[in-house]
Amino acid sequence: MAIKDIEPEAPEEQPPIADSKKRKSAIGEIQVDLTLPEPPSKKARRLLKKGKTLPVKPASSDDEGDKADDDGKADDKKKKKERSPHGVWIGNLRFSMTRNELRKWFVDNSGGTITDDAITRVHMPMTKPAAGGPKKTPENRGFAYVDFATFEANIAAIALSETELNGRKVLIKDSKSYEGRPEKKEPAIVDATGESSGKATAEPASASTKIFVGNLSFTTTEDDLHALFEKCGKIRWIKVATFEDTGKCKGYGWVNFEEPDAAAWAVKGFVKVRETVETLEDFMDADADATPADDDAASPSSSPAPETATETAPPIPTKKKTTTPKEPPRTRTRKWWVNQLLGRTLKVELAEDDKTRYNKRFRKGGGGGGPHSEQQGAERPEGDAAAAPAGPPRKPYQKKERANNYSTDISVARLTGAAVAPQGKKVTFD
16 A cells, blocks of 8 residues: 655644634714813802802913913902092091982082092991891991092092091091091010010000009919019019918909019010020030131141251141131010910909009098009008008097997986996995
8 A cells, every 4th residue: 555645734724713702892083172172160050950050161371362361350450449548537427428419418518629530449347247146237437548540539539538428427538648646656665575576666555563463372482473474574572362361362463573674575465475496506515616627726736846857847727616606596486475374364454553553542532542442551561661652640549539428317317218427336236
């Protein structure tokens, strides 16, 4: 048998194996029409479902034309915000007056000088309604600011001052005039050590240096008050009213300072203290910044020179130590509160000085002392006895004799029960 040569068969072509078993769907390009309106968001759809109006969305300023429009609008806003330099302040208004009524009053009473177009702005501050209270019609605060376009209208408005408006004489003056306004006076700032900064300040309204401190704890001592008020200024003396039997505090006391500014800070409840801000340079060791140049320069001279050396070595140049100028210490001002002690809010008031209290208590025609007068007089320290002015000499006390209507007839005394003059005898009955 002849053996036929077996020819190798060609491998069958297998279909390509897909990467994933799931069929991939052909995704086409999405076409978006930019001319159509923007679809509403979820928030907008909720508002539409509740029947509410959608907020107006600001227009985009991508194009140059839109930018030009926005710039024009911004310029218009700036022009609107610019106030006229001619304005007046009007006071003593009725609380129920409105802006339109005030505008009409200026036009009707100016004799034609002020027109409706000349009034550019009427600002009338209104009172805020109380939270949780009944709803009331908002009322003005009794004054208003009115701006005019011309200087003539401003002069005509000021001429209407002291004119009656709704039965009230109004006061009109220039809005930039601050005459009659009291100046704001504050005591000088105190350093952390309790000393004044030395800045010249106006004299306070009250020149009293003594304060009354109330609502103290029964365990309060003079040292506690001294530690509390020493930041306000130098203290002359401190007196705490105590019980005679236990020696504990009665709940009040007095503190006398050397300066009226210190007493004013104590009554205010806090004092502005200037403190030095510590920096990292303050904690650095000063020896760490020193260079060892001095030690290197001294080392060759200290060692003996060799005898075989024929030439002297040149001196080693020393580096001069450069000292950087030290910056001045930085300071900050903060509030130091003096209105609480041992968990209790103190009641601090200005007390009368010793001379005024003496005149009220002992001079003729002086009324009774003010609040805490009896306590202050009873607790006067011994050091203030010499400070009190010498009063007029007092007359010696004379005991007044009572007129006794004694009966001379013993029989009449027995019948009427009248008193009988004593005879110096003691009668006893067994």
